[in-house]
Amino acid sequence: MNPKDAAKDAAKAAKDKLEGLMDITVPGVPGPAPATVEEPTAVKPPLPPKPDQGAPDTRTATGAPTGAPVTARSQQSAYLTNSTGTRLRDTDHSLKAGSRGPTLLQDHHLREKITHFDHERIPERVVHARGAGAHGVFEGYGTAESVSMAGLFAKGKETPVFVRFSTVLGSRGSADTVRDTRGFATKFYTEEGNWDLVANNIPVFFIQDGIKFPDVIHAGKPHPDREIPQAQSAHDTFWDFVSLHTEAQHHTMWNMSDRGIPRSYRMMEGFGVHTFRCINAEGGTSLVKFHWKPKLGVHSLTWEEAQMVGGIDPDFHRRDLYDAIEAGAHPEWELGVQVFPDEPDQMFAGIDLLDPTKIVPEEIAPVQPIGKLTLNANPTNFFAEVEQVAFHVGHLVPGIDVTDDPLLQTRLFSYVDTQLSRLGGPNYNQIPVNRPHVPTNDMFRDGFHQHAVHSGVAPYKPNSLDGGCPFAAGADLSEEETRAFVEAAVKVSEATKVRANPASYDDHYSQVRQFWLSMTPVEKEHIIRAYTFELGKCYEQAVKERQLQCLANIDPVLCQEVATGLGLPAPSPTITLEDLEPSPALSQVTGPFPPDGRMVGIVVDPDGDLSGVDALRRTIHGAGMVPLLIGPHGGMIDGMPVQRTFATGRSVEVDVLLLAGWPKPAPDALANRDAKAGAPGAAGLDPRVALMVQECHRHAKVIGAWGEGVAALAASGVAESDAGVVTGGSPADVFTGVSEQMAFHRVWDRFPTAV
Ligand code: HDE
Numbered sequence: 001m002n003p004k005d006a007a008k009d010a011a012k013a014a015k016d017k018l019e020g021l022m023d024i025t026v027p028g029v030p031g032p033a034p035a036t037v038e039e040p041t042a043v044k045p046p047l048p049p050k051p052d053q054g055a056p057d058t059r060t061a062t063g064a065p066t067g068a069p070v071t072a073r074s075q076q077s078a079y080l081t082n083s084t085g086t087r088l089r090d091t092d093h094s095l096k097a098g099s100r101g102p103t104l105l106q107d108h109h110l111r112e113k114i115t116h117f118d119h120e121r122i123p124e125r126v127v128h129a130r131g132a133g134a135h136g137v138f139e140g141y142g143t144a145e146s147v148s149m150a151g152l153f154a155k156g157k158e159t160p161v162f163v164r165f166s167t168v169l170g171s172r173g174s175a176d177t178v179r180d181t182r183g184f185a186t187k188f189y190t191e192e193g194n195w196d197l198v199a200n201n202i203p204v205f206f207i208q209d210g211i212k213f214p215d216v217i218h219a220g221k222p223h224p225d226r227e228i229p230q231a232q233s234a235h236d237t238f239w240d241f242v243s244l245h246t247e248a249q250h251h252t253m254w255n256m257s258d259r260g261i262p263r264s265y266r267m268m269e270g271f272g273v274h275t276f277r278c279i280n281a282e283g284g285t286s287l288v289k290f291h292w293k294p295k296l297g298v299h300s301l302t303w304e305e306a307q308m309v310g311g312i313d314p315d316f317h318r319r320d321l322y323d324a325i326e327a328g329a330h331p332e333w334e335l336g337v338q339v340f341p342d343e344p345d346q347m348f349a350g351i352d353l354l355d356p357t358k359i360v361p362e363e364i365a366p367v368q369p370i371g372k373l374t375l376n377a378n379p380t381n382f383f384a385e386v387e388q389v390a391f392h393v394g395h396l397v398p399g400i401d402v403t404d405d406p407l408l409q410t411r412l413f414s415y416v417d418t419q420l421s422r423l424g425g426p427n428y429n430q431i432p433v434n435r436p437h438v439p440t441n442d443m444f445r446d447g448f449h450q451h452a453v454h455s456g457v458a459p460y461k462p463n464s465l466d467g468g469c470p471f472a473a474g475a476d477l478s479e480e481e482t483r484a485f486v487e488a489a490v491k492v493s494e495a496t497k498v499r500a501n502p503a504s505y506d507d508h509y510s511q512v513r514q515f516w517l518s519m520t521p522v523e524k525e526h527i528i529r530a531y532t533f534e535l536g537k538c539y540e541q542a543v544k545e546r547q548l549q550c551l552a553n554i555d556p557v558l559c560q561e562v563a564t565g566l567g568l569p570a571p572s573p574t575i576t577l578e579d580l581e582p583s584p585a586l587s588q589v590t591g592p593f594p595p596d597g598r599m600v601g602i603v604v605d606p607d608g609d610l611s612g613v614d615a616l617r618r619t620i621h622g623a624g625m626v627p628l629l630i631g632p633h634g635g636m637i638d639g640m641p642v643q644r645t646f647a648t649g650r651s652v653e654v655d656v657l658l659l660a661g662w663p664k665p666a667p668d669a670l671a672n673r674d675a676k677a678g679a680p681g682a683a684g685l686d687p688r689v690a691l692m693v694q695e696c697h698r699h700a701k702v703i704g705a706w707g708e709g710v711a712a713l714a715a716s717g718v719a720e721s722d723a724g725v726v727t728g729g730s731p732a733d734v735f736t737g738v739s740e741q742m743a744f745h746r747v748w749d750r751f752p753t754a755v
Helices: 003-018 108-118 210-220 236-244 246-256 303-312 316-326 382-387 406-422 510-517 521-536 541-554 556-566 613-622 670-676 687-698 708-715 731-742
Strands: 131-140 158-167 182-190 193-200 276-279 285-294 332-341 368-377 599-603 626-631 656-659 702-706 725-728
Touching (some): 131 182, 193 285, 210 406, 236 246, 236 541, 246 521, 316 368, 510 541, 521 541, 521 556, 541 556, 613 626, 613 731, 656 687, 656 708, 687 708, 702 708, 702 731
Parallel strands (some): 599 626, 599 656, 702 725
Antiparallel strands (some): 131 158, 131 368, 158 182, 182 193, 285 332, 332 368
């Protein structure tokens, strides 16, 4: 056959193969589509949402699911699928040319899986990157009515909330117990929209004007060349800045006090810092400072504990919050307000209410409780909730407004701006944890990560095509139905533009000294040690000297003690201050406090007398505390589960230590090796037990012992007669004595003080 005929035959054969393949008809589609499509001119109702267009599964504060029902805990299908819902048989092997490869570029599943993974991280928060969060509920007392019309304060009104606690300086993976300010941000999902109270555990700030925020944060963050130290202020750039910029001295003093190293997020106060303006139903305004008061009291770690925990359990605060909520020890705070008349000068008792470096002592303006916060549910997914929650001081509801505090004014800009890069666009309020629990109709459209399928054709106002919808709220602002957010009609000063502070912002020292004078001797001792540590970590002589000058202006004893520690001369003050009245409310050495959620370690000897220990565990539980059985090995001892061994448990985890025996080091045990390595303790007592007792004693914790435990105490070098040591014949007797003492958190008498 000649080549021409062969080509003809091949073409015919190919045509025959196609025979029949072109007659595809789609069942249910009668014929060809009409040639012209009608232009849509009339408004049509939107299609009903498909079942899978619901919100992703998330839990509200009450635990009720939102969005579409789910069949599995993780997502919406019991089967493994790709991101477009096609089921997969294998996600363990990439598609290869033969079992030894190479891998094929066409493996869409491999590429999709790895690409998604490559993009799992989002930028961490520029400040407050390290945090922990929880869901809860806020209940109004009805006492704020004369001050604010906000519906959430009404008597008995329950509002779901989400709270995020944080440190400020450290990265996302930094340790929890560093010396730093703590964030305490609360999102209230109210019936009038979201209100965010973005607070700290320190009532004053480093700067009076927000334009200086990048300066203070650059100074506090790690050095730009070596990126050390992480998550702390004990370095030259920080002290360089705060010693030059003396308005920071007040906040710094709080940081150097025990407030800088909280025992737990559950045991911190929270402060709105700025003065806000509240509006009541009659339109009357007041100036208001918000305070959170923890039910458990304000408590701190000791500095040595904080440092140890940083290594032993860097997640200490995160774990503490999670465990307490899981155990049912739901943390509680009261929200309180200091209320001031809204007078044109915005001053109270000589204090400028717009200066965020000043407090108003509670003794002259009492904190009045207006509601209670309870945290009762842990997040379901850390990233989705804690990482993606976006707070903003401008998330306000009717009845709560801002003032002209220049720090607050800058924050009103910064919190939206930062989410654009952190959460990748302007639609972050559609993320489940940020969504209000009320309908929204904001006319915002499109943008990255748009999840809503908006209906209607007229996202503008005024319009006629969507029937004029959405409508502005009515003029009667006191009616709940129509209540809208309306800025308080405050007169703006007729001033000239200027880059300056008012003269009332000039005093940088009086309140710092007032704080110092309000401390008990043990708190003063801690402050001296903190300054000495931090400045001792600085290399630059000039920085240390300049900060000593600031301390000299605060108090001569403080300055002298720190100078002695640094081996430098103490300078004389350069200013004369008039002493303010001390404010006892600033001290945290008070009590008694309820013991809820405290950790009680019980050291047991499996070969010793264990009678009464199980009953004691139940008593401790019943009293709202957490008993931790600590034994030489894991598993069970006398029917009780061992929660920590001498290898996994350390003293810093417990608030109180009870010794129920004298555990001996077993032959060949790890403990023996520790003993050979020189760990303390009398011969015959497991040296790790002795170490635990000694550390608890040094950290001023209450210690109880009975039976052979009393001998173990003595063998560890702790006298029965020491303050805060309780011994007795039975676990029950000892625990009664221990409970009385632990209501004061620590045995303060055990700390040596020089001032
Ligand atoms: Fe913030 N702050 N801040 N801050 N702040 C942020 O917002 C900022 C200030 C506070 O758990 C950022 O979403 C400026 C005072 C908390 O998500 C950012 C100024 C107080 C949190 C920001 C301040 C706070 C933040 C970083 C000076 C106590 C954590 C990530 C004008 C009343 C919120 C973010 C959370 C977070 C800016 C001062 C509290 C960059 C510019 C004062 C608790 O927007």
